Amino acid sequence: MLKITELTGGYGGREIIRRISFEVEKGQVLGILGPNGSGKSTLMKMISGVLPAKSGTIEIGGRRLAQFGAKELARQMAVLPQLHPHAFSHTVQETVALGRYPHQGGWLSGWSAQDEAAVQEAMQLMDITRYSRTLLDQLSGGEQQRVFVAQALAQDAPVLLLDEPTNHLDINHQKELLDTIKKQAIDKGLTVVSIFHDVNLASMYCDQLLLLNEGEVAGYGEPHEVVKEKEIQAVYRTRISNHPHPELPKPQITLLPEVKRQSARTRIHAEDLKLSVDMVTLESPVPLKTVSSAVVNAGAGWYRTFLNRHVSVDYNCDDSTAEMTAFIEKCGYKVTDTVAMMTAVRTEDAIVKEYEGAFGSVIIAVTAGVGNAVDVSRAAERAVQVGTINTWVLVNGTLSDEAFIQAMITATEAKTKALFQEEVRDPLTNTIATGTSTDSCLIAATQQGEKLPYAGPVTELGALIGTGVFECTVEAIRLYMEAKQKW
Numbered sequence: 001m002l003k004i005t006e007l008t009g010g011y012g013g014r015e016i017i018r019r020i021s022f023e024v025e026k027g028q029v030l031g032i033l034g035p036n037g038s039g040k041s042t043l044m045k046m047i048s049g050v051l052p053a054k055s056g057t058i059e060i061g062g063r064r065l066a067q068f069g070a071k072e073l074a075r076q077m078a079v080l081p082q083l084h085p086h087a088f089s090h091t092v093q094e095t096v097a098l099g100r101y102p103h104q105g106g107w108l109s110g111w112s113a114q115d116e117a118a119v120q121e122a123m124q125l126m127d128i129t130r131y132s133r134t135l136l137d138q139l140s141g142g143e144q145q146r147v148f149v150a151q152a153l154a155q156d157a158p159v160l161l162l163d164e165p166t167n168h169l170d171i172n173h174q175k176e177l178l179d180t181i182k183k184q185a186i187d188k189g190l191t192v193v194s195i196f197h198d199v200n201l202a203s204m205y206c207d208q209l210l211l212l213n214e215g216e217v218a219g220y221g222e223p224h225e226v227v228k229e230k231e232i233q234a235v236y237r238t239r240i241s242n243h244p245h246p247e248l249p250k251p252q253i254t255l256l257p258e259v260k261r262q263s264a265r266t267r268i269h270a271e272d273l274k275l276s277v278d279m280v281t282l283e284s285p286v287p288l289k290t291v292s293s294a295v296v297n298a299g300a301g302w303y304r305t306f307l308n309r310h311v312s313v314d315y316n317c318d319d320s321t322a323e324m325t326a327f328i329e330k331c332g333y334k335v336t337d338t339v340a341m342m343t344a345v346r347t348e349d350a351i352v353k354e355y356e357g358a359f360g361s362v363i364i365a366v367t368a369g370v371g372n373a374v375d376v377s378r379a380a381e382r383a384v385q386v387g388t389i390n391t392w393v394l395v396n397g398t399l400s401d402e403a404f405i406q407a408m409i410t411a412t413e414a415k416t417k418a419l420f421q422e423e424v425r426d427p428l429t430n431t432i433a434t435g436t437s438t439d440s441c442l443i444a445a446t447q448q449g450e451k452l453p454y455a456g457p458v459t460e461l462g463a464l465i466g467t468g469v470f471e472c473t474v475e476a477i478r479l480y481m482e483a484k485q486k487w
């Protein structure tokens, strides 16, 4: 629908953009990204015909831009500029109605039912109907921005050009505006080109992205092809980290500040773990980057409080996460800063040991209840019966994402080997058990000190985890067996 080929141009003799080419189909949204001064607005001005191109072509539906008359072009293309040169003495409705001028015979003459419907629909879409009689200069910056977007939508043109449409908008209105534009693109087959400063919003809402750097294309394609760590860092000259969106297959970035965390203590020790009849507790002096399958705050995050709570063997609760959350609050801990798991094993019998390495150390903490152990290879044959081995691996070091996952694998293999060594059997199949049905594992690291890219068994970190989890699990199983004989 919109095709830009080898577009070059700028102001006076100064070339601002050079050899830009891209294409946008009907129903698609293309986002233009780039640092300040990279030429985004200049490119937009050239596409909208405000600024003549030095060379290259702009085609709408196969026709060159130059072949359109001014009014005819306005029926094809609606533009939301970065700055709004409108007279602010208009009401909201009058301002939105200005969007209909390409469809008029004369200046606001022959106002049709279709014009009225387009204005009302645009005001509704931008949620500004209640301000229709208010003067524009009595609205906030964000409300005014929605009025100008409504004006562009009322124009009912198949091509929509937007220069930072989310400017001034709070997060809810940013989302609502972009949801609306995306929906309009799909439902009405609009072709949308929009400038973004927010890389994450652009990645979420655009089908394609064009990344500009000093007037040239530095990236073009689907968001996953453009929002790449190295490329974004190079173009924006700032440190970022790339991660997946939690619900959409769209990459997101996070800025990495230069200011480092500061705390008096940067290491954790085995003695920091407190054992009591109620729970095993670690109140870490530094937040730990954590990956776990805990009951509260499972998954990945940063936490300072870690609980392995003792519950009775007949603990039965419909919503154990809610019950555990209430328990954390009752103890005076902050739920948002706490990872918590539970066990029916005596928590004062937890095995805690520290293993020193050249990089720092690993602290292992294990509670093991193997009364209902399970042979995972025969798991399909059984009904769920709760038993729990809870394993904590706390690392004084900086782990990569890969190392977190490898640490989890290494710890699980070491646990399984401990069950094998102790000949713990699945009571149903009488084969050697590999774990229990509700085991939890937690890997947490200070993310300070030496960088540890891997945690497989042949690495120093992996070897410490392997030895440590094996030894601690064996001891924990023996204590459990001894305690069971006394019951």
Ligand SMILES: Nc1ncnc2c1ncn2[C@@H]1O[C@H](COP(=O)(O)OP(=O)(O)OP(=O)(O)O)[C@@H](O)[C@H]1O
Binding pocket: 011, 016, 034, 035, 036, 037, 038, 039, 040, 041, 042, 043
């Ligand atoms: N009217 C103008 N006359 C001369 N030079 C201009 C004009 N407008 C912009 N420029 C120059 O063109 C270059 C690109 O500006 P442009 O506004 O296109 O960048 P941008 O990527 O939209 O930046 P921003 O993110 O800050 O809005 C800048 O160096 C700017 O100084």
